[in-house]
Amino acid sequence: MNGRAVSAATEGTIGFAKPLAVTEPGPIPGLLVVDLPVHGDNRGWFKENWQREKMLAAGLPDFGPVQNNVSFNASAGTTRGIHAEPWDKFVSVATGRIFGAWVDLREGPGFGAVFTAELDPSKAVFVPRGVGNAFQTLEDQTAYSYLVNDHWSADAQAEYTFLNLADETAAIQWPIPLENAELSAKDRAHPRLADVVPMPPRKTLVLGANGQLGRALRAAYDGDASVVFATRAELDLADAAAVAGFDWRGYGTVINAAAHTAVDAAETEPGRRDAWAANVTGVAALARACLEHRLALVHVSSDYVFDGTLTPAGSESGPDAGAGRAEAAPVSPLGVYGQTKAAADAIVSVLPRHYILRTSWVVGEGANFVATMASLAERGISPSVVNDQTGRLTFTRDLADGIRHLLANGAPYGTYNLTNAGEPMSWAQIAAEVYAATGHDPAAVTGVSTGEYFAGKQAAPRPANSVLDLAKIRSTGFEPEDQLVRLREYLHG
Structure with a gap:
């Protein structure tokens, strides 16, 4: 032929x-x-x-x-x-x-x-x-x-x-x-x-399971056997060898709720090393593992990647109208902690499947600003609180729900701002709200400038304006609760 x-x-x-x-x-x-x-x-x-x-x-x-x-x-x-x-x-x-x-x-x-x-x-x-x-x-x-x-x-x-x-x-x-x-x-x-025993879906691994966000994620995924929680003792992000040697088979998504968040300590020599080890070197090792094993990575970032200058990169309408920093705004961190978070964002952003959640002023189970103010109010203490830094609280309940929403609905990969909604406030205004909500005189709170508050103290520079534009997360169908509603629920638990 x-x-x-x-x-x-x-x-x-x-x-x-x-x-x-x-x-x-x-x-x-x-x-x-x-x-x-x-x-x-x-x-x-x-x-x-x-x-x-x-x-x-x-x-x-x-x-x-x-x-x-x-x-x-x-x-x-x-x-x-x-x-x-x-x-x-x-x-x-x-x-x-x-x-x-x-x-x-x-x-x-x-x-x-x-x-x-x-x-x-x-x-x-x-x-x-x-x-x-x-x-x-x-x-x-x-x-x-x-x-x-x-x-x-x-x-x-x-x-x-x-x-x-x-x-x-x-x-x-x-x-x-x-x-x-x-x-x-x-x-x-x-x-x-x-x-036949059906093949189960790939699992989700939550790192930093004992932190404030980790505990909120435990509550959000309660009863879901496909979500596995790992504490720092079980997988330490600062140990690159442990990350590389972890058995990633069977996982499809990693939620990184672990981070070095000691903002002021990060300005010291040992604290700087610790912050870079956990927030950058560890995240790089995690990103490498996610790339090799085709895992989606959810990474939690911070308003500290910005310098806090008020530029209307994005704006909102409605009851919480006001300028807010959009996701695409260029980063310009002021201190070591912000630098490590910005570096981690750059690393994670190159993964094909990633969510970066930028948040601010986090409140959850454990030590936090709201809990501290409530304790001071109960003890009859009249605090001086910074009144020239503006932002919104982020309750870990809403942050966890937002993460779950993005994953469950297959939202487009990328960077999202996620805080609670409502009119932006200063720390002093929030402290006064805590005093009022717990039955104490809000006038007991005295507002002072950042410079006055930190005079004579070693402290990291803070962004003066931490308001983040929420339009993108809202476009996915997720509506964050008003921060004052969550504040009163948190205090009256």
Whole structure:
């Protein structure tokens, strides 16, 4: 048979010159069918089996393949599967034809859903983690390719989920009856659907679980077994070796609620080292791990990345109208703590999947400004409080709820301001509100300038204006509660 005859025979089975297209045919969420352009001539044919730039533009996820496997099958009727691995894969045919079957073996309402299709070199399928993959060859000399985004290991194989090819519930209509097909003994012995343990979703890891935000996240995710909490003793961000050696398998998201927040101590020689170790070196190690393992990273930042000069980079309307710093405003930290947070923001921002949450004046369970003022009020003390720094409180309850909202709703990745809403206030005004809300005379609070308050003390420079624009977080459907409403709830618990 001459070369042109071979090309003509091949052309009868392969869809030459189809445009690249990605579709989600259902009923399995996330499973995508890809039409691949195949170019043929008298020599044979050529295709771009994986072309990241074009395929992302067409709608494939950037799943980060790291390993390519090929299954060669000598005879028609060879049948393999149904295997669900703990990674995503892009399956295609190098030569020959197959009948493919995919079964959703993930936890959730879609468990057991089936999709089938015939594949030749001009068609591929993106298979999400936890979806069972199987195929039956329709021609001799068929080569089947798997492009996967994790490295195979014996430990990883222990996380597979299997389904019997002959399961009556899935009821896959194999072109060649299984009794006449070539199967392995292992594939024949896999369980029926009723006995399959669904593959759970990837977990979320919360770092800094004993901090103020960590405790609020514990409350927000109470009862959710997919969220794991790690204290500093269990994973210390300042220990780069511990971060690199942590077992990240099975995780999909990391919430970094850990940080060195001793603002004034950071201006000292030992404090400066500690702040950079935890807030920058540790975050860099965490970002590297997230990049290598394709994890989404939620990182909590601070108003201290700005110098506090009042520039209307963004504005709001409504009951809390006023100038606020927008997310895209250039950073200009005044002190060491702010410098470490700005450096960490720059590191995290290069990750493909990240949320940076900029916040201010955090109040939660533990030592904080509101708790201190309430204690002073109860003890009959009349404090002097700074009156030339302006901002809004951020209660950790709302910060935790905002993080959960972004993750649950798949909000666009990027940087978001997240504080409580309401009219911006000074520290002295907030202190007076605490006194009034606890039944004490707000006039007991005396306002003083920052310079007066810190005279003779070693202290970090503070931004004079910490008001952050909340328009972007609101655009995702999240509405922060008014800070005075939360303040009274906090005090009357």
